[in-house]
Amino acid sequence: MPSDAYGNYVDGTWTESDSGDTFELRNPADPDEVIGRFQYSTTADANAGVEAATAAQPGWAEVPAPERGDILKETAKRLEDRKEELTKTLSREEGKTLSEARPEVQRAIDIFYYYAQKTRDYRGTVKAASGTDSNLYTVQEPVGVAALITPWNYPIAIPAWKLAPALAAGNAVVLKPASQAPNVARKLFECLDEAGVPDGVANFVTGSGSEIGETIVQHDDVDAVSFTGSAEVGSHVYDSATDGKKRIQAEMGGKNPTVVMPSADVEQSVDIVGAGTFGVTGQACTACSRAIVHEAVAEEFRSGIVDYAENIDVGPGVEDPGMGPHVSESELQGTLEYIDVGKQEGATLEAGGGRPTGDEYADGYFVEPTVFSGVSPDMRIAREEIFGPVLSIIEVGSFEEAVEVANDVEYGLSASIVTDDHSEANRFVDEVEAGVVKVNEKTTGLELHVPFGGCKRSSSETFREQGEAAMDFYTISKTVYEGY
Structure with a gap:
Protein backbone atom coordinates (compact mmCIF):
# COMPACT_ATOMS: atom_id res chain seq x y z
CA MET A 1 0.00 0.00 0.00
CA PRO A 2 1.17 3.61 -0.55
CA SER A 3 2.61 5.29 2.54
CA ASP A 4 -0.45 7.53 3.00
CA ALA A 5 -2.95 4.66 2.65
CA TYR A 6 -4.10 2.60 5.63
CA GLY A 7 -5.51 -0.89 5.45
CA ASN A 8 -8.23 -2.98 6.97
CA TYR A 9 -7.18 -5.36 9.74
CA VAL A 10 -8.60 -8.80 8.95
CA ASP A 11 -7.41 -12.16 10.30
CA GLY A 12 -4.32 -10.56 11.81
CA THR A 13 -3.18 -8.85 8.59
CA TRP A 14 -3.31 -5.26 7.39
CA THR A 15 -4.75 -5.50 3.91
CA GLU A 16 -6.17 -3.52 1.00
CA SER A 17 -9.84 -3.62 0.14
CA ASP A 18 -11.05 -6.12 -2.42
CA SER A 19 -12.00 -3.14 -4.62
CA GLY A 20 -8.68 -1.34 -4.32
CA ASP A 21 -10.62 1.90 -3.79
CA THR A 22 -9.90 4.36 -0.97
CA PHE A 23 -11.43 7.50 0.50
CA GLU A 24 -9.62 10.55 1.86
CA LEU A 25 -9.70 11.74 5.45
CA ARG A 26 -9.18 15.50 5.85
CA ASN A 27 -8.50 17.80 8.77
CA PRO A 28 -11.79 19.60 9.65
CA ALA A 29 -9.87 22.70 10.75
CA ASP A 30 -7.99 22.77 7.42
CA PRO A 31 -9.75 20.63 4.79
CA ASP A 32 -6.87 21.11 2.35
CA GLU A 33 -4.80 18.84 4.60
CA VAL A 34 -5.23 15.16 3.73
CA ILE A 35 -4.56 13.04 6.82
CA GLY A 36 -4.60 9.76 4.94
CA ARG A 37 -6.51 7.41 2.67
CA PHE A 38 -8.60 4.55 4.01
CA GLN A 39 -10.08 1.48 2.40
CA TYR A 40 -13.42 1.90 0.67
CA SER A 41 -14.31 -1.67 1.47
CA THR A 42 -16.78 -3.96 -0.22
CA THR A 43 -19.23 -6.60 0.92
CA ALA A 44 -16.47 -9.14 0.28
CA ASP A 45 -14.21 -7.37 2.79
CA ALA A 46 -16.96 -7.28 5.40
CA ASN A 47 -17.67 -10.97 4.85
CA ALA A 48 -13.97 -11.74 5.19
CA GLY A 49 -13.93 -10.00 8.56
CA VAL A 50 -16.90 -12.00 9.81
CA GLU A 51 -15.45 -15.26 8.47
CA ALA A 52 -12.14 -14.60 10.25
CA ALA A 53 -13.97 -13.82 13.50
CA THR A 54 -16.15 -16.92 13.18
CA ALA A 55 -13.13 -19.18 12.71
CA ALA A 56 -11.16 -17.60 15.57
CA GLN A 57 -13.88 -17.25 18.21
CA PRO A 58 -14.02 -20.83 19.58
CA GLY A 59 -10.27 -20.86 20.22
CA TRP A 60 -10.40 -17.42 21.86
CA ALA A 61 -13.23 -18.55 24.13
CA GLU A 62 -11.07 -21.47 25.29
CA VAL A 63 -8.23 -19.16 26.32
CA PRO A 64 -8.37 -18.83 30.13
CA ALA A 65 -10.07 -15.56 30.97
CA PRO A 66 -7.06 -14.15 32.89
CA GLU A 67 -4.90 -14.73 29.80
CA ARG A 68 -7.40 -12.76 27.72
CA GLY A 69 -7.16 -10.10 30.41
CA ASP A 70 -3.38 -10.01 30.05
CA ILE A 71 -3.77 -9.12 26.37
CA LEU A 72 -6.23 -6.34 27.24
CA LYS A 73 -3.83 -5.07 29.89
CA GLU A 74 -0.96 -5.07 27.39
CA THR A 75 -3.17 -3.19 24.94
CA ALA A 76 -3.82 -0.57 27.62
CA LYS A 77 -0.09 -0.21 28.24
CA ARG A 78 0.60 0.31 24.55
CA LEU A 79 -2.18 2.89 24.31
CA GLU A 80 -0.66 4.61 27.33
CA ASP A 81 2.78 4.67 25.70
CA ARG A 82 1.24 6.37 22.64
CA LYS A 83 -1.12 8.69 24.52
CA GLU A 84 0.17 11.99 23.12
CA GLU A 85 0.35 10.62 19.58
CA LEU A 86 -3.22 9.34 19.85
CA THR A 87 -4.36 12.66 21.33
CA LYS A 88 -2.99 14.60 18.36
CA THR A 89 -4.36 12.05 15.90
CA LEU A 90 -7.83 12.36 17.39
CA SER A 91 -7.68 16.15 17.39
CA ARG A 92 -6.55 16.36 13.76
CA GLU A 93 -9.18 14.01 12.40
CA GLU A 94 -12.23 14.81 14.55
CA GLY A 95 -11.60 18.43 15.53
CA LYS A 96 -11.64 18.12 19.34
CA THR A 97 -9.33 20.39 21.26
CA LEU A 98 -6.27 18.74 22.78
CA SER A 99 -7.80 19.30 26.21
CA GLU A 100 -10.85 17.28 25.09
CA ALA A 101 -8.98 14.64 23.09
CA ARG A 102 -6.48 13.80 25.83
CA PRO A 103 -9.06 12.64 28.44
CA GLU A 104 -10.87 10.66 25.73
CA VAL A 105 -7.68 8.74 25.00
CA GLN A 106 -7.17 8.25 28.74
CA ARG A 107 -10.70 6.90 28.96
CA ALA A 108 -9.87 4.26 26.34
CA ILE A 109 -6.78 3.31 28.34
CA ASP A 110 -8.79 3.05 31.55
CA ILE A 111 -11.47 0.96 29.85
CA PHE A 112 -8.96 -1.65 28.73
CA TYR A 113 -7.43 -1.79 32.21
CA TYR A 114 -10.89 -2.13 33.76
CA TYR A 115 -12.02 -5.02 31.57
CA ALA A 116 -8.61 -6.69 31.88
CA GLN A 117 -9.37 -6.96 35.58
CA LYS A 118 -12.97 -8.02 34.96
CA THR A 119 -11.74 -11.19 33.23
CA ARG A 120 -10.63 -12.37 36.68
CA ASP A 121 -13.88 -11.85 38.56
CA TYR A 122 -16.73 -12.21 36.05
CA ARG A 123 -17.65 -15.84 35.65
CA GLY A 124 -21.00 -16.66 37.28
CA THR A 125 -22.76 -17.05 40.60
CA VAL A 126 -23.31 -19.83 43.12
CA LYS A 127 -26.85 -20.24 44.50
CA ALA A 128 -28.28 -22.32 47.31
CA ALA A 129 -29.82 -25.56 46.02
CA SER A 130 -33.20 -26.67 47.41
CA GLY A 131 -32.09 -30.25 48.03
CA THR A 132 -29.14 -31.96 49.66
CA ASP A 133 -26.09 -33.36 47.87
CA SER A 134 -26.38 -30.88 45.03
CA ASN A 135 -24.84 -27.69 43.68
CA LEU A 136 -26.61 -24.91 41.82
CA TYR A 137 -24.64 -22.28 39.95
CA THR A 138 -24.42 -20.23 36.77
CA VAL A 139 -21.61 -19.69 34.30
CA GLN A 140 -21.27 -16.91 31.73
CA GLU A 141 -20.31 -17.89 28.19
CA PRO A 142 -19.52 -15.64 25.20
CA VAL A 143 -22.29 -14.84 22.76
CA GLY A 144 -20.02 -15.59 19.78
CA VAL A 145 -19.25 -13.03 17.06
CA ALA A 146 -20.11 -9.39 17.64
CA ALA A 147 -20.54 -6.67 15.01
CA LEU A 148 -19.59 -3.24 16.38
CA ILE A 149 -20.58 -0.02 14.62
CA THR A 150 -19.15 3.14 16.14
CA PRO A 151 -19.62 6.91 15.54
CA TRP A 152 -17.12 9.66 14.80
CA ASN A 153 -17.71 11.89 17.82
CA TYR A 154 -15.82 9.70 20.33
CA PRO A 155 -13.65 7.81 17.86
CA ILE A 156 -11.49 5.93 20.39
CA ALA A 157 -13.57 5.88 23.59
CA ILE A 158 -16.65 4.26 22.05
CA PRO A 159 -14.70 1.59 20.11
CA ALA A 160 -12.86 0.87 23.36
CA TRP A 161 -16.00 0.47 25.45
CA LYS A 162 -17.43 -1.96 22.90
CA LEU A 163 -14.23 -3.87 22.08
CA ALA A 164 -12.84 -4.40 25.57
CA PRO A 165 -15.84 -6.15 27.19
CA ALA A 166 -16.55 -8.16 24.05
CA LEU A 167 -12.99 -9.49 23.98
CA ALA A 168 -12.83 -9.95 27.74
CA ALA A 169 -15.89 -12.20 27.58
CA GLY A 170 -14.39 -14.40 24.85
CA ASN A 171 -16.13 -13.05 21.77
CA ALA A 172 -14.56 -12.29 18.41
CA VAL A 173 -15.44 -8.96 16.79
CA VAL A 174 -15.69 -7.01 13.57
CA LEU A 175 -15.61 -3.23 14.05
CA LYS A 176 -16.72 -0.69 11.46
CA PRO A 177 -15.68 2.82 12.50
CA ALA A 178 -17.27 6.00 11.18
CA SER A 179 -15.60 7.19 7.99
CA GLN A 180 -15.23 10.76 9.33
CA ALA A 181 -12.72 9.65 12.00
CA PRO A 182 -11.27 6.13 11.54
CA ASN A 183 -7.58 6.80 12.15
CA VAL A 184 -7.41 6.76 15.93
CA ALA A 185 -9.45 3.54 15.99
CA ARG A 186 -7.02 2.06 13.46
CA LYS A 187 -4.20 2.84 15.88
CA LEU A 188 -6.15 1.14 18.65
CA PHE A 189 -6.09 -2.01 16.52
CA GLU A 190 -2.34 -1.59 16.05
CA CYS A 191 -2.05 -1.74 19.83
CA LEU A 192 -4.27 -4.84 20.00
CA ASP A 193 -2.12 -6.51 17.35
CA GLU A 194 1.11 -5.64 19.15
CA ALA A 195 -0.38 -6.89 22.42
CA GLY A 196 -0.81 -10.35 20.90
CA VAL A 197 -4.52 -10.68 20.15
CA PRO A 198 -4.84 -13.90 18.10
CA ASP A 199 -5.45 -13.65 14.37
CA GLY A 200 -9.11 -13.21 13.50
CA VAL A 201 -10.28 -12.33 17.00
CA ALA A 202 -10.43 -8.57 16.35
CA ASN A 203 -11.14 -7.26 12.85
CA PHE A 204 -11.35 -3.67 11.55
CA VAL A 205 -13.04 -2.77 8.27
CA THR A 206 -13.58 0.77 6.94
CA GLY A 207 -16.07 1.97 4.36
CA SER A 208 -19.70 2.80 3.76
CA GLY A 209 -22.19 2.17 6.54
CA SER A 210 -24.85 1.19 4.03
CA GLU A 211 -22.58 -1.53 2.62
CA ILE A 212 -20.17 -2.61 5.36
CA GLY A 213 -22.49 -1.95 8.30
CA GLU A 214 -25.43 -3.59 6.62
CA THR A 215 -23.37 -6.65 5.68
CA ILE A 216 -22.02 -7.36 9.14
CA VAL A 217 -25.36 -6.69 10.83
CA GLN A 218 -27.19 -9.14 8.56
CA HIS A 219 -24.48 -11.81 8.33
CA ASP A 220 -25.74 -15.21 9.51
CA ASP A 221 -22.61 -15.84 11.59
CA VAL A 222 -22.93 -12.63 13.62
CA ASP A 223 -24.57 -13.26 16.98
CA ALA A 224 -24.68 -9.77 18.53
CA VAL A 225 -24.74 -6.20 17.25
CA SER A 226 -23.71 -3.10 19.18
CA PHE A 227 -24.43 0.25 17.54
CA THR A 228 -23.94 3.87 18.54
CA GLY A 229 -25.10 6.65 16.23
CA SER A 230 -28.15 8.53 15.05
CA ALA A 231 -31.69 7.51 15.92
CA GLU A 232 -32.60 7.11 12.24
CA VAL A 233 -29.75 4.71 11.45
CA GLY A 234 -30.00 3.00 14.82
CA SER A 235 -33.66 2.17 14.28
CA HIS A 236 -32.78 0.56 10.96
CA VAL A 237 -29.92 -1.41 12.52
CA TYR A 238 -32.24 -2.58 15.30
CA ASP A 239 -34.82 -3.81 12.80
CA SER A 240 -32.17 -5.59 10.68
CA ALA A 241 -30.59 -7.27 13.69
CA THR A 242 -33.83 -8.39 15.31
CA ASP A 243 -35.11 -9.73 12.00
CA GLY A 244 -32.09 -12.04 12.14
CA LYS A 245 -32.79 -12.98 15.79
CA LYS A 246 -29.54 -11.34 16.90
CA ARG A 247 -28.82 -9.83 20.29
CA ILE A 248 -28.83 -6.02 19.87
CA GLN A 249 -27.94 -2.90 21.78
CA ALA A 250 -28.37 0.49 20.14
CA GLU A 251 -27.57 3.82 21.76
CA MET A 252 -28.70 6.83 19.79
CA GLY A 253 -29.39 10.55 20.05
CA GLY A 254 -30.54 12.94 22.73
CA LYS A 255 -32.21 16.30 23.36
CA ASN A 440 -25.48 19.84 39.97
CA GLU A 441 -23.38 18.41 37.15
CA LYS A 442 -23.27 18.86 33.37
CA THR A 443 -25.15 16.40 31.15
CA THR A 444 -21.92 15.19 29.52
CA GLY A 445 -19.25 13.00 31.09
CA LEU A 446 -19.60 9.37 32.14
CA GLU A 447 -18.00 6.98 34.60
CA LEU A 448 -16.82 3.78 32.91
CA HIS A 449 -17.81 1.29 35.63
CA VAL A 450 -21.57 2.02 35.76
CA PRO A 451 -24.26 1.29 33.15
CA PHE A 452 -24.85 3.79 30.35
CA GLY A 453 -27.87 4.08 28.09
CA GLY A 454 -31.06 5.99 27.43
CA CYS A 455 -34.78 5.50 27.06
CA LYS A 456 -37.44 6.39 24.51
CA ARG A 457 -35.91 7.22 21.11
CA SER A 458 -32.40 7.42 22.59
CA SER A 459 -32.01 3.68 23.02
CA SER A 460 -33.17 0.24 22.02
CA GLU A 461 -33.71 -0.25 25.80
CA THR A 462 -32.33 -3.76 25.53
CA PHE A 463 -28.87 -3.86 27.13
CA ARG A 464 -26.79 -1.14 28.75
CA GLU A 465 -23.17 -0.38 27.93
CA GLN A 466 -20.16 -0.04 30.23
CA GLY A 467 -19.47 -1.58 33.63
CA GLU A 468 -20.65 -5.12 34.29
CA ALA A 469 -23.73 -4.37 32.19
CA ALA A 470 -21.52 -4.55 29.09
CA MET A 471 -20.29 -7.99 30.12
CA ASP A 472 -23.93 -9.04 30.47
CA PHE A 473 -24.55 -8.06 26.85
CA TYR A 474 -21.59 -10.02 25.53
CA THR A 475 -22.34 -13.20 27.51
CA ILE A 476 -25.10 -15.77 27.90
CA SER A 477 -25.92 -17.36 31.25
CA LYS A 478 -25.87 -21.13 31.59
CA THR A 479 -27.48 -22.57 34.75
CA VAL A 480 -25.94 -25.75 36.12
CA TYR A 481 -27.71 -28.25 38.41
CA GLU A 482 -25.24 -30.75 39.85
CA GLY A 483 -26.15 -33.71 42.01
CA TYR A 484 -23.44 -35.68 43.79
Missing part, protein backbone atom coordinates in the same frame (compact mmCIF):
# COMPACT_ATOMS: atom_id res chain seq x y z
CA ASN A 256 -30.76 16.74 26.80
CA PRO A 257 -32.06 19.32 29.29
CA THR A 258 -30.50 21.08 32.23
CA VAL A 259 -33.07 22.49 34.65
CA VAL A 260 -32.01 25.60 36.60
CA MET A 261 -34.03 26.31 39.74
CA PRO A 262 -34.19 29.51 41.88
CA SER A 263 -32.20 27.91 44.72
CA ALA A 264 -29.24 27.29 42.43
CA ASP A 265 -26.12 29.41 42.32
CA VAL A 266 -26.60 31.06 38.91
CA GLU A 267 -22.89 31.43 38.22
CA GLN A 268 -22.44 27.72 38.85
CA SER A 269 -25.46 27.01 36.63
CA VAL A 270 -23.91 28.97 33.78
CA ASP A 271 -20.66 27.01 34.05
CA ILE A 272 -22.51 23.68 34.14
CA VAL A 273 -24.74 24.49 31.16
CA GLY A 274 -21.93 26.13 29.19
CA ALA A 275 -19.59 23.17 29.59
CA GLY A 276 -22.35 20.71 28.74
CA THR A 277 -23.48 22.66 25.67
CA PHE A 278 -20.32 23.95 24.04
CA GLY A 279 -17.82 21.27 25.08
CA VAL A 280 -16.69 19.05 22.17
CA THR A 281 -18.45 21.58 19.88
CA GLY A 282 -21.80 20.21 21.05
CA GLN A 283 -21.04 16.99 19.18
CA ALA A 284 -22.02 14.59 21.94
CA CYS A 285 -25.18 12.53 22.29
CA THR A 286 -25.28 13.67 25.94
CA ALA A 287 -24.65 17.38 25.19
CA CYS A 288 -27.04 19.88 26.76
CA SER A 289 -29.20 21.63 24.18
CA ARG A 290 -32.05 22.89 26.39
CA ALA A 291 -31.64 25.11 29.45
CA ILE A 292 -34.99 24.97 31.21
CA VAL A 293 -34.73 27.94 33.56
CA HIS A 294 -37.09 29.13 36.28
CA GLU A 295 -38.36 32.63 35.51
CA ALA A 296 -37.03 33.94 38.84
CA VAL A 297 -33.44 33.54 37.64
CA ALA A 298 -33.96 33.54 33.87
CA GLU A 299 -32.60 37.02 33.16
CA GLU A 300 -29.50 36.54 35.28
CA PHE A 301 -28.87 33.16 33.68
CA ARG A 302 -29.42 34.52 30.15
CA SER A 303 -26.88 37.29 30.71
CA GLY A 304 -24.36 34.87 32.15
CA ILE A 305 -24.61 32.20 29.45
CA VAL A 306 -24.39 34.81 26.67
CA ASP A 307 -21.19 36.12 28.22
CA TYR A 308 -19.91 32.54 28.54
CA ALA A 309 -20.59 31.79 24.84
CA GLU A 310 -19.12 35.04 23.58
CA ASN A 311 -15.88 34.44 25.46
CA ILE A 312 -15.18 30.99 23.99
CA ASP A 313 -12.10 31.04 21.77
CA VAL A 314 -12.80 29.07 18.57
CA GLY A 315 -9.96 27.56 16.56
CA PRO A 316 -8.15 24.43 15.33
CA GLY A 317 -8.28 21.66 17.90
CA VAL A 318 -4.51 21.08 17.75
CA GLU A 319 -3.99 24.66 18.99
CA ASP A 320 -6.13 23.80 22.05
CA PRO A 321 -8.65 26.66 21.92
CA GLY A 322 -11.91 26.78 23.86
CA MET A 323 -13.83 25.07 21.04
CA GLY A 324 -12.81 23.29 17.86
CA PRO A 325 -14.53 22.91 14.48
CA HIS A 326 -17.33 20.61 13.41
CA VAL A 327 -16.10 17.27 12.10
CA SER A 328 -17.34 17.84 8.54
CA GLU A 329 -18.95 20.31 6.19
CA SER A 330 -22.26 18.44 6.35
CA GLU A 331 -22.31 18.67 10.16
CA LEU A 332 -21.52 22.39 9.96
CA GLN A 333 -24.28 22.98 7.43
CA GLY A 334 -26.73 21.02 9.58
CA THR A 335 -26.04 23.30 12.55
CA LEU A 336 -26.30 26.46 10.45
CA GLU A 337 -29.64 25.25 9.06
CA TYR A 338 -31.00 24.76 12.57
CA ILE A 339 -29.84 28.25 13.54
CA ASP A 340 -31.86 29.58 10.59
CA VAL A 341 -34.84 27.50 11.76
CA GLY A 342 -34.58 29.09 15.22
CA LYS A 343 -34.64 32.57 13.74
CA GLN A 344 -37.61 31.71 11.52
CA GLU A 345 -39.52 30.24 14.46
CA GLY A 346 -39.24 33.55 16.32
CA ALA A 347 -36.64 32.69 18.95
CA THR A 348 -34.31 35.53 19.96
CA LEU A 349 -30.71 35.07 18.87
CA GLU A 350 -28.61 36.18 21.84
CA ALA A 351 -25.12 35.04 20.81
CA GLY A 352 -23.37 33.52 17.82
CA GLY A 353 -25.56 32.48 14.95
CA GLY A 354 -23.04 31.98 12.17
CA ARG A 355 -19.48 31.21 11.17
CA PRO A 356 -16.69 33.19 12.87
CA THR A 357 -15.04 35.78 10.63
CA GLY A 358 -11.37 36.07 9.77
CA ASP A 359 -8.90 34.43 7.41
CA GLU A 360 -8.09 31.70 9.94
CA TYR A 361 -11.71 30.49 9.75
CA ALA A 362 -12.16 30.74 6.00
CA ASP A 363 -11.71 27.07 5.14
CA GLY A 364 -12.39 25.08 8.31
CA TYR A 365 -15.76 23.87 9.55
CA PHE A 366 -16.07 26.44 12.33
CA VAL A 367 -19.27 27.78 13.90
CA GLU A 368 -19.89 30.28 16.67
CA PRO A 369 -21.25 29.13 20.04
CA THR A 370 -24.92 30.04 19.75
CA VAL A 371 -27.61 30.93 22.31
CA PHE A 372 -31.33 31.43 21.71
CA SER A 373 -33.75 32.82 24.27
CA GLY A 374 -37.52 33.11 24.03
CA VAL A 375 -37.73 29.48 22.95
CA SER A 376 -41.03 27.66 23.40
CA PRO A 377 -41.16 23.89 23.92
CA ASP A 378 -42.95 23.30 20.61
CA MET A 379 -40.22 24.86 18.46
CA ARG A 380 -38.07 22.53 16.36
CA ILE A 381 -34.88 23.82 17.97
CA ALA A 382 -36.34 22.71 21.31
CA ARG A 383 -37.36 19.26 20.09
CA GLU A 384 -34.93 18.01 17.42
CA GLU A 385 -31.33 16.94 17.94
CA ILE A 386 -28.98 19.57 16.48
CA PHE A 387 -25.58 18.02 17.35
CA GLY A 388 -23.84 21.35 17.47
CA PRO A 389 -23.07 24.15 19.96
CA VAL A 390 -26.59 25.61 20.06
CA LEU A 391 -28.48 26.26 23.31
CA SER A 392 -32.19 26.98 23.64
CA ILE A 393 -33.31 28.79 26.81
CA ILE A 394 -36.85 27.86 27.85
CA GLU A 395 -38.44 29.75 30.76
CA VAL A 396 -40.76 27.97 33.18
CA GLY A 397 -42.70 29.01 36.27
CA SER A 398 -42.37 25.97 38.51
CA PHE A 399 -40.50 22.73 39.16
CA GLU A 400 -43.48 20.75 37.86
CA GLU A 401 -43.49 22.68 34.59
CA ALA A 402 -39.73 22.20 34.26
CA VAL A 403 -40.04 18.41 34.50
CA GLU A 404 -42.97 18.41 32.10
CA VAL A 405 -40.96 20.36 29.52
CA ALA A 406 -37.88 18.20 30.09
CA ASN A 407 -39.88 15.05 29.36
CA ASP A 408 -41.86 16.43 26.42
CA VAL A 409 -39.47 15.22 23.70
CA GLU A 410 -38.90 11.92 21.90
CA TYR A 411 -35.47 11.41 23.45
CA GLY A 412 -34.41 10.37 26.94
CA LEU A 413 -30.64 10.05 27.23
CA SER A 414 -29.15 12.50 29.77
CA ALA A 415 -30.75 15.14 32.00
CA SER A 416 -29.48 17.33 34.81
CA ILE A 417 -30.78 19.76 37.41
CA VAL A 418 -29.01 22.56 39.24
CA THR A 419 -30.59 23.12 42.62
CA ASP A 420 -29.79 23.44 46.31
CA ASP A 421 -33.18 21.98 47.23
CA HIS A 422 -32.78 18.34 48.27
CA SER A 423 -36.43 17.60 47.62
CA GLU A 424 -36.28 18.98 44.07
CA ALA A 425 -33.15 16.97 43.37
CA ASN A 426 -34.73 13.71 44.49
CA ARG A 427 -38.01 14.37 42.73
CA PHE A 428 -36.11 15.13 39.53
CA VAL A 429 -34.26 11.81 39.76
CA ASP A 430 -37.61 10.04 40.19
CA GLU A 431 -39.63 11.91 37.58
CA VAL A 432 -37.35 12.79 34.67
CA GLU A 433 -37.38 10.40 31.70
CA ALA A 434 -33.69 9.79 31.05
CA GLY A 435 -31.21 6.96 31.35
CA VAL A 436 -28.55 9.24 32.87
CA VAL A 437 -29.60 11.73 35.55
CA LYS A 438 -27.26 14.26 37.14
CA VAL A 439 -27.64 16.70 40.01
